Amino acid sequence: MELEIQTDKSSPDETPSVFKKSIRPVTLKFEEVIYKIRIKNVGIGGILWPQRSKETEKVILKGVTGMAEPGEILAMLGPSGSGKTTLLTALGGRLGGQLAGSITYNGKPISNAMKRNTGFVSQYDFLYPHLTVVETLVFTALLRLPNTLTKEDKVSQAESVIAQLGLTQCRNSIIGHEFLRGVSGGERRRVSIGQELLVNPSLLILDEPTSGLDSTTAQCIVSALSELASGGRTIVMTIHQPSSRLFYMFHKLLLLSEGNALYFGKVSAVMDYFSDIGFASSVPMNPADFLLDVANGLTSDGAHANESMDDHMQSIVVAYKERLSEKLKEELAGKQFNEDKLSNGPEDNSKEEFGRWPTTWWQQFSVLLRRGVRERKHESFSPLKIFEVLAVSFLTALLWWKSHISHLQDQLINPQSLQIGIFFFICGFWGFFPLLEAISTFPQENKMLQKERSSGTYRLSSYFMSRIVADLPMELVLPTLFLAITYWSAGLKSTIGHFLHALLVLLLSVLVSQGLGLALGALAMDHEVAMTIGSVFMLSFLLVGGYYVQQVPRFIAWIKYLSFSHYSYKLFLGSQYKTDETYPCDDAGGVCVIADYPAIKMVGLDGQFSSVIALVFMLVGYRLIAYVALMRIGVTGK
Numbered sequence: 001m002e003l004e005i006q007t008d009k010s011s012p013d014e015t016p017s018v019f020k021k022s023i024r025p026v027t028l029k030f031e032e033v034i035y036k037i038r039i040k041n042v043g044i045g046g047i048l049w050p051q052r053s054k055e056t057e058k059v060i061l062k063g064v065t066g067m068a069e070p071g072e073i074l075a076m077l078g079p080s081g082s083g084k085t086t087l088l089t090a091l092g093g094r095l096g097g098q099l100a101g102s103i104t105y106n107g108k109p110i111s112n113a114m115k116r117n118t119g120f121v122s123q124y125d126f127l128y129p130h131l132t133v134v135e136t137l138v139f140t141a142l143l144r145l146p147n148t149l150t151k152e153d154k155v156s157q158a159e160s161v162i163a164q165l166g167l168t169q170c171r172n173s174i175i176g177h178e179f180l181r182g183v184s185g186g187e188r189r190r191v192s193i194g195q196e197l198l199v200n201p202s203l204l205i206l207d208e209p210t211s212g213l214d215s216t217t218a219q220c221i222v223s224a225l226s227e228l229a230s231g232g233r234t235i236v237m238t239i240h241q242p243s244s245r246l247f248y249m250f251h252k253l254l255l256l257s258e259g260n261a262l263y264f265g266k267v268s269a270v271m272d273y274f275s276d277i278g279f280a281s282s283v284p285m286n287p288a289d290f291l292l293d294v295a296n297g298l299t300s301d302g303a304h305a306n307e308s309m310d311d312h313m314q315s316i317v318v319a320y321k322e323r324l325s326e327k328l329k330e331e332l333a334g335k336q337f338n339e340d341k342l343s344n345g346p347e348d349n350s351k352e353e354f355g356r357w358p359t360t361w362w363q364q365f366s367v368l369l370r371r372g373v374r375e376r377k378h379e380s381f382s383p384l385k386i387f388e389v390l391a392v393s394f395l396t397a398l399l400w401w402k403s404h405i406s407h408l409q410d411q412l413i414n415p416q417s418l419q420i421g422i423f424f425f426i427c428g429f430w431g432f433f434p435l436l437e438a439i440s441t442f443p444q445e446n447k448m449l450q451k452e453r454s455s456g457t458y459r460l461s462s463y464f465m466s467r468i469v470a471d472l473p474m475e476l477v478l479p480t481l482f483l484a485i486t487y488w489s490a491g492l493k494s495t496i497g498h499f500l501h502a503l504l505v506l507l508l509s510v511l512v513s514q515g516l517g518l519a520l521g522a523l524a525m526d527h528e529v530a531m532t533i534g535s536v537f538m539l540s541f542l543l544v545g546g547y548y549v550q551q552v553p554r555f556i557a558w559i560k561y562l563s564f565s566h567y568s569y570k571l572f573l574g575s576q577y578k579t580d581e582t583y584p585c586d587d588a589g590g591v592c593v594i595a596d597y598p599a600i601k602m603v604g605l606d607g608q609f610s611s612v613i614a615l616v617f618m619l620v621g622y623r624l625i626a627y628v629a630l631m632r633i634g635v636t637g638k
Contacts, residue, residue: 023200023202023232023233024117024202025070025202025232026070026203026234027067027068027069027070027105027106028067028068028069028091028104028105028203028234029066029067029104029107030064030065030066030067030087030101030102030104031101031102032063032064032065032100032101033061033065033087033090033102034059034061034062034063034099034100034101035059035061035083035087035097035098035099035259036057036058036098036100037057037097037098038055038058039055039056039058059259060086061083061090062260063101064101064259064260064261065261065264066252066261068234068235068236068252070202070232071229071230071233071251072234072251073226073229073235073236073250073252074234074235074236074252074254075237075238075239075242075250075252075254076236076237076239076253076254077253077254077255077256077288077291077295078255078257078292079257079292081258082256082258082259083258084207084256085207088205088207088238089207090103091236092118092120092205094120105203112456114203115454115455116455116456117199117201118201118203118455119196119199119201119203119204119205120206120455121196121204121205121207121209122207123208123211124447125188125189125192126447126451127175127188128175128371128448129175129176129177129182129375130174130374131174131175131371131374132172132175133162133170133171133172133173133175133187134158134159134172135374136175136191137158137162137194137195138158139367139370139371140158140198141158141198142154142359142363142367143367143368143452143457143458144198144358144455145199146359147358147359147360157200158198161197161198162194164194165190165191165193165197166190166220166224167190167191170183170187175188185212185213185217186213186214186217186218186221189209189210189221190224193206193209193221197228201233202232202234203235203236204225204234204235204236205235205237206225206236206237207237208237208238209222209239211240215245218246219245222246222249223249226249241292243286243288244286244287247286247288248267248268250267252264252265252267253265253270255291255294256295257294257295262294262295262316270287270291271287274291279294279316294316357458359458361459364458364463365462365465365466368463368467368470372470373470373474380471380477381474385478386478389481392429393481393482393485393486394485396422396425396490397485397486397489398489400422400486400489401489401490401491420547420573420600421547422492423569423573424545424547424569424572426486426506426572427509427542427545427565427568427569428565430482430506430509431509431542431565432513432538433513434510434514434517435514435517435538436517436534437514437517438513438514438515438521439517439521439527439534440521440527441517441521442521442630443524443525443527446525449463464623464627472511475510475511476510476511479506479507480506480507483502483506487502498575498576501574501575502572502575505568505571505572506572508568508571508615509564509571512564512568512618515620515622515623515626516618518622518623518626519623519626519629520533521626522625522626522629523625523629538565540559540563541562541566544556544557544559544560545565545566547569547603561614564614564618566603567612567614567615570604570608570611571608571611571612573600573603574605574608577594577595577600578594578605579594579605581593582594
């Protein structure tokens with residue numbers, strides 16, 4: 001399942017025609033944006049009586065107003081907790097809850113067409129670590145670009161983004177993570193930006209794109225963004241503490257503090273503005289540092305202002321509203337004519353191209369399947385996991401070496417020493433192993449899924465089916481290897497038919513266990529919580545499975561009907577023994593029926609077909625539960 005990538009043969013100065021598509025200008029305007037959240041105060045009494053816990057309302061954004069036009073970079077500056085990311089998320093159309101005020105794009109509210117024409121780069125890079133730079137961008141292009149472009153055009157557009165962002169030298173390097181060496185932090189950041197540039201967005205929103213980078217790398221990224229803005233894009237970004245060189249590369253600045261706007265306007269005028277209202281720097285310093293001091297209530301020498309923090313903020317907010325509100329209203333009104341022209345322009349064409357899913361269900365499934373196999377094969381066949389399975393396989397084979405059916409008579413002395421023990425051990429090991437592996441699947445991919453679903457990249461159903469299908473060959477290889485080693489070593493019935501029977505039972509049990517893990521992970525979306533619940537479930541299933549406790553009390557015996565370990569154990573016994581088979585014993589006649597032996601009679605050899613039906617029902621049912629749980633993620637379709 002290899003990905004064919006054709007390298008662009010055009011000259012370095014030649015941009016592919018697909019990337020020369022004209023950009024539809026977007027004027028982003030936000031007025032009096034207010035955002036509130038409810039916080040539940042839970043004390044000791046609230047823990048014991050949750051209904052007594054009180055809710056308080058906290059205002060995150062307090063009437064923020066501003067605007068960004070085509071060809072401009074609007075930078076949002078402010079201390080931690082000032083509301084920058086919240087406002088940025090609201091501008092990207094990804095913030096729910098109690099949001100008030102007006103946010104318009106060319107005079108119109110957010111729409112699916114606008115979302116697909118908007119690039120949103122979060123603060124953290126959510127990328128698959130084992131994919132290379134070119135694979136990451138090509139897979140994204142195949143998913144997000146519409147079918148009006150051919151596959152070759154999509155690959156060509158990915159190549160042009162690689163060249164535009166200076167990623168050519170690392171194009172074949174893997175992304176990596178903290179435990180896997182890959183590209184540098186700056187290159188990883190550019191890959192994230194490149195994923196959004198693939199759709200040739202008119203509006204690009206970035207949350208702290210220079211966070212954690214050195215000043216030189218940060219300047220390279222902002223320089224690249226400046227070039228993108230010069231092509232007619234509207235760029236809005238948050239930044240925590242830029243250097244003076246970066247500061248003057250922005251066109252407009254929005255200074256926030258505790259949800260209040262302290263300044264909005266041109267970067268070149270900000271220092272004069274604060275000087276006019278009595279906040280001047282007493283020493284030469286980085287303008288960004290000075291503004292952060294002001295937003296934090298500090299003077300230029302780092303001391304707190306004489307007035308209280310509330311009075312300090314209030315005086316700046318009042319000055320801002322008095323001096324700039326009228327000027328800002330005039331500026332916003334002055335753009336109305338151009339805004340109307342833009343909104344009446346190529347809107348219909350935009351809707352035609354971006355209003356539906358960019359690709360068909362089958363295309364999404366096919367691309368996601370190839371991407372999933374390419375990424376997860378490293379995890380499924382990691383040396384550590386292979387060593388674990390092989391070690392347990394050989395240990396099991398040695399412990400049950402050449403056990404034979406004639407040993408059934410010894411069960412009267414030591415029931416745990418014989419063949420039926422290996423079957424229950426297999427049920428236990430291959431109940432826990434795939435369960436614990438699958439539990440982490442969706443919690444680990446939650447952020448990636450949110451990112452791609454919120455941008456309308458694919459349907460949830462195509463993602464889910466590709467995830468299930470991609471796991472099948474990788475999840476079934478190791479159990480097959482395990483049984484191939486242990487089955488023949490343990491002296492079980494040495495025919496291909498009996499082996500295949502046992503193998504099918506094992507693979508079905510593995511898929512059911514994996515489905516339970518997927519369901520628990522999707523429901524909890526927390527790895528530790530899901531692990532705890534999964535462990536309790538499995539231990540309960542094993543205890544009532546029919547091996548450890550043969551006389552289960554009636555009031556709790558119903559749990560065995562929910563236990564896939566019980567059904568798997570029954571099917572494993574059925575793969576070796578038949579109801580009419582006998583074994584030597586000390587009873588009268590010296591021959592006993594296997595089905596009457598207490599350890600087997602408790603589980604029973606009948607009901608084989610109904611056990612298969614029960615496992616198939618669980619296999620499908622657990623995955624349906626996982627799918628329904630995942631429907632909470634994303635807002636653009638199922």
